[in-house]
Amino acid sequence: MSLEPAPFTADDYRARMARAAQSAADAGLDGVLVAPGPDMVHLTGYRPTAATERLTLLVVAADRDPVLVVPALEAADAEHAAGAPALTLLDWTDGTDPYGITAPLLGVGRRFAVSDNTWALHLLGLQRARPDSMYTALTEALPMLRAVKDPAELARLEAAGAAADAVYEEILKVRFAGRRESDVAGDLAALLLESGHSQVDFTVVGSGPNGANPHHEAGERVIAPHDMVVLDFGGLKHGYGSDTSRTVHVGEPDADEQRVHDVVREAQQAGCEAVRPGAACQDVDRAARAVITDAGYGEQFIHRTGHGIGVTTHEPPYMIEGEERPLVPGMCFSVEPGIYLPGRFGVRIEDIVTVTANGGRRLNTTSRELAVVE
Structure with missing residues (x-):
């Protein structure tokens, strides 16, 4: 404990x-x-x-x-x-x-x-x-009023991230096929509270074509075999936010699904590697977006690459084209590129990253490979 x-x-x-x-x-x-x-x-x-x-x-x-x-x-x-x-x-x-x-x-x-x-x-x-x-x-x-976290704030964000990671590991053990999205969302909410979160802010469960909507509300759709499922969840622990996304597949994916997931994973890695003091916020977005654009899915990446996090789960700074503000140690934000194919499926992978003296450090450490669930 x-x-x-x-x-x-x-x-x-x-x-x-x-x-x-x-x-x-x-x-x-x-x-x-x-x-x-x-x-x-x-x-x-x-x-x-x-x-x-x-x-x-x-x-x-x-x-x-x-x-x-x-x-x-x-x-x-x-x-x-x-x-x-x-x-x-x-x-x-x-x-x-x-x-x-x-x-x-x-x-x-x-x-x-x-x-x-x-x-x-x-x-x-x-x-x-x-x-x-x-x-x-x-x-x-004063957009950066809360952006740079002190060591005590960073410790709280790290604890929140670790708790969210534990939730992901547990949700991989539940059954997806034949259950409603709202059932899995309920599992996520319960696990967040069990992990020490005092507040659940969101539990996105986007299965099949619903995954192509980045902010899909978990609904009554029954998750089917062969569905791709976007999971995005978080809340507050010790007063500070968690926010992580992983995409899973019910049964073995086909080659196209695996390829799209691989592209997003590579884009997320590129975004994280772009984090360093002095880099502009837009550099993180550019690094992730370039991978997706080069793979032919540029028009299917329809949101910014990241947002700050602290006492709320969305706050400045924002990783988006046109934001030239430099990164400084202590900033914390998400890196969460995605590809969304209307009528088919979506993929998103998200970690919270903090800027360090010589780069960036992920506060989420679970596997970013495409997990197969039942």
């Missing part, structure tokens, strides 16, 4: 908020405004029960201590967040104007990056209370 990692401390969150303030200043901004969601979890450890019409907002700026504006009825929960000692709580009660209470924190005529999932209701309220302030999307202004 794996040991629980040591919890993040108030000092960890204090350092993260300081980096956020400095990153905003470097981008010509006065601070960041963070609504409930992954950015707030990353910066404070506070995860409200749900985002609601009641304003909850973290205000981080270089010229003041961080302040968390929170409804009074949720203040007790906020006080117990791991990062609470690193910030000031400002609560407000129903019947008062939370935007008027927040406005003095924003100053006059200043520019803020606002987390992407902020409700329009709240942003419009802030604009009314402080019409001289200006706002920009956090992902556009």
Whole structure:
């Protein structure tokens, strides 16, 4: 049984908020405004029960201590967040104007990056209370805010990846033929929870022609002998994400199916080998895509090669043409090329990779060969 990692401390969150303030200043901004969601979890450890019409907002700026504006009825929960000692709580009660209470924190005529999932209701309220302030999307202004992981975060991602690998090894033992996709998806979900995941985010099971849809929802189709089956699953363990894909075959594959799988496997290998400090994100996409294009399947690779992962399973950076941002040690992202043949089948192979000082290291280590299942 794996040991629980040591919890993040108030000092960890204090350092993260300081980096956020400095990153905003470097981008010509006065601070960041963070609504409930992954950015707030990353910066404070506070995860409200749900985002609601009641304003909850973290205000981080270089010229003041961080302040968390929170409804009074949720203040007790906020006080117990791991990062609470690193910030000031400002609560407000129903019947008062939370935007008027927040406005003095924003100053006059200043520019803020606002987390992407902020409700329009709240942003419009802030604009009314402080019409001289200006706002920009956090992902556009500070896309790398959560991208570079510290050693404690990397350890959590590695544990999540190992748990997902154990799930894959177990799912190979179950019967596929004659069962619905949703049955296998249920097996995957149960195994993820048994492996220590606290949250299951997705269990894609795309059999036969359904595998040609990269984000196919597991449905009622009965898996048949000779089906290719795309498996893509993940969730959160210790608060950090897992995400892996493998493609299996019910019974022995034919030569064409094996060839397509081999091409994807070679493309995935090429993408992983392209990971190194200083390389552009698009270089990973180009390396994987070149293999598939040269094999004649370029038009059947219909998505980016990868996405970042951390406190959510999809976040910047993205491995896609046009993304020239350089890779730096500590970045973690998927490398997941695929080929999708409409009406026939699909193949995808995915590992999470972290950038190291001299290359890249996979956090998923299960076999990438085409596994035969019953």
